[in-house]
Amino acid sequence: MFGFGMYTTLGSFSKFRHSVVRDVLAVTAASVLMDIFSAITVWSIIGYLIHKSGIPAFEAAYAGGGTLSYGTLPQAFSMMSQPMLWSSLFSLTMFLLSISTFIVFIHVLVELLSTAFRRWCQKRWLLVLVVCILGFLFSLVYCSSVGYSWLTFVDNFAALFTPLVVCGLEVVIFVYLYGAGYLARDMEMLSNSFVSYYCYFTWIATVPLFLLLVLKKHVFSLIRVSEYFGFEGGAYFFAISSTLAIPVYSLFYVFRNDCCKKLKWKATPWGPKKPSDRAAWERFCNEHPVRRSLVHRRF
Template sequence: MADVEMNHLWPPGEHNTSASASSPSPDKTSPDADHRDKEAESWASPLDHLATLLSFTMGLQHIMRFPFLYHANGGGAYLLVHLFLMAVFGIPLFLLESFIGQFTSSNCIRVHSLFPAFKGLGIASCIVIILVAPYLAVLFGYPLIYFVHTFISIEDWNLCSDVWETDGCVPSVSFVFPLFCVTGQNDSASYGLSWRLVLAVFLVWFLVFLALFKGLKVLGKVMWVTAGLPFLLLVILFFRGVTLPGAWGGGSYIFFMEARKLVEISTWKSALDNILFSYSFGLGTYTTRSVSYNPFRHNFARDVLVVSAASVTVEIIAGISLTCIWGFLAHQMQVPFSNVLASGFDATYYILPQAFSLMPYAKFWTCLYFLFVFVIGLPALIVYVQVLTDCILTSISPQRRRMRWALVLVTCTLGFLLSLIYCAPEGLERLFFVDMYAESLTTRMVCFLEVIIFAYVYGAGRIARDMEMICNKIASYYCYFTWISIAPLVLLIALTAYLILLGEELIGGMALACVAPLAFLVYVLCYVFRNDCCKIFQEEARPWGPKTARDREAWDRYCTERPLRNSLVHRALKRSF
């Protein structure tokens, strides 16, 4: 077994002399590094990067989960907990992932050249994307189907009809659109697949291909549309919601607070889970997709703060909008407000469509709603595919890298074929199962190890100094202290709690949740036992630090002029004593 050395990773003037010089290292600078630097992609404008961040973070998860969690966990109490965790955990983790991506211009695999054995974390993230992307395509195919069906001429969408109802008509809060068109029931398609859903999913993957096959120049323009249009539609729906009859019957539930919820574990757990899920931390999205294509000196911290503020604002606007629409629906159906509360799939495809179907000019508002759902959801799938293809592109030769369109085409084709699993009548059950187990364990594990590696192995003091170099200002004590204390503690608690809960789940759920973590462990073993058989699993690595020769030289000078006696201590903090 070879020693796991890190002597080539330390900044100038801080060389790790304790590492064995004779130990072989698999991480050698590639001879094609300078050539690759010249071919590296970059955003046409820094605003393209900001638009990408906004379109990705303002996803369905913010719109459909936050309002329900707000009402289910004490209203204002949940909002306070959510904002507190965002301040001491969410934003610092956002900054850390953005920093390591921009500083090294690497994807989620190569960024771990700091500790090469942990490149398996990036592989685990890619496996989760492979599991998640196919069902996301199906999830975003539904609004396309319903968008088309809103144009079908029906005298009253809420009256019973053999076309729309199969289990009889009961006046209640239930979905009024043809659910069998989605699940494949009563469908004449072969092999039990719904041809409507297959066609919709194919269109989704085709749009993903169009967004990615030309690289960042096209992607940046697409993200401008997917960032601006959803926000415009959300504002329109907001003003429509607050002006509905009975809306403020639900609106009265906006401004309430159950103080006892502040001390309940379930409130804190719900807020933490929502932050991890909504921002997709631990999946390499911020490391690979956006900041790694920024100029080395780009002020990523400003973008993180703008996007975080925008995301919270969108959550609040969506919360008010949905609460008013729920109040309108409860008023129309003459049922208690609590009966119409829902989140996720139920809110998106059951409750809210019925509310819009009861409004004047129902077809217009329903079309607008499903357009909103599609446009706000699609960027997540585009980003995930972008991360996956980027990880593959950086592992092949520069000559083949010019065939980006072919790789994107193959990826989208395979994704479409995998999506067919969810187009059968039992597809929704499979979708909910994968959605429940595929992501949660891996994101917690990756985020926790990510913080440990960069805050303790590399050192929070070094990170603060490197951020000072990029942003040309002293890194805040706020980020520094959260990286070394609150963030790892919160993630350790979240990871431990999830493992305890996972032990009570069915074998199938446990197996699916452990697929990506097991791949990480396999990679670690392959790195440690470096025989010929294991070399095929080892990703070609590059030294830690800036990618281009010019930025590396500047970093060398900066570190030499500002040496640290202890990698864990903030340089400015040490100077103040």
């Protein structure tokens, strides 16, 4: 979710000084608990399907036509005592999950477009309408005869490369270029709480290594799938098509005429935009100097 910009966009509406650490712990705890609850629920239903049908465990996830949400689980619900009730509750759950995710995705995209093209996006309701219509039209391809293949490829590859790349760039920029020490000091200023050394360890070592391993896994999976279907070049380009928007927009921003003129000026220093917030931040930075770029406190 971080790679899709959801938390970043929603977090931009928070107050400047608030408990960042509390928000991180709350969101992480809610996500972990939901994952555990979902895993227990899904595997309990699959276990019930195995018990009733007698199929092997390794075939249970593909027993309903190859899809878990719309194949295996509905088949298990049909074997229960109240199949209509459980199927209705499952459909309601999927609808609520889908509509909430859809709303946040649209919100992120609208905020991105309205910020990048402020001159041409004056009417917000019109921008939302255009984004929804275009999204609906592009999604019609998934209703065609090859829609399931496209959906599987997009879900497994194209929708995973960009978030991993974005998260990797965020780690490199904020942790290594800006500095984990400066980042921790900013978090302490915002939340008025101590940032533990565990955060340094995760920022510097754990998160980059985890992202690298996951990206490596998806790259090898893409290579195997593309070699099997025989469309290596097209598969690679399609998988990284959304990622290409990052260097394309960067080049557009750097080489457009207005920005070329601004490059001759002095760059705006990093910090809060509001004058009162900037003054408070600069005062906090002077009182808490960073001793190291990666760790600003002595062990």
